Amino acid sequence: MTARSPNSGFATRPSNAESWIKSPDPASSGAAAADLYTARLTVDITLALRGRIKIAAFQRGVTVADMLRDLLAREFPDADGDRS
Template sequence: MADMTAKPPLNSKRPAKRVGIGARPPANPHAEAWIRQGEASALNKGDCYTARLTLDITPAMRARIKVSAFTQGLTVADLLRGLLEREFPAHRKEDTP
């Protein structure tokens, strides 16, 4: 760590200055709330998906899935979750009496 009170070299024409560090600016409550909101939503998103599914597919199928996700502006995980949700909804008509 550099010594802020060190004297300048003898050939320097500038006088030695001590640089003070100011106090931390007051926190903006709106900014703090916005940051905490993002942290909370990240935690909640992970809570929804707690099971992992492993599936062996061909490299060609993986490539088609990745291209499809990219062109739709989605992640592969989100694309596949949507596909599975459409195919296996939580409440199906034939499941209810």
């Protein structure tokens, strides 16, 4: 039987956190500039709060992601006041 390498590459984190962020090539996409630079954000919340968020999004006819993006944009506008 052969021994496995302890660092097989599966679910390993890069040593440099900045290497997690990828910058897209703006010329390769016709999307708006704001859509080119996205990042995933993970937040731990209670099941009850998750349920309330999902219900609110459903009642408003939007996705949870879109609703939370709008909320965060309102709470944390760009330095020049834009909400994009």
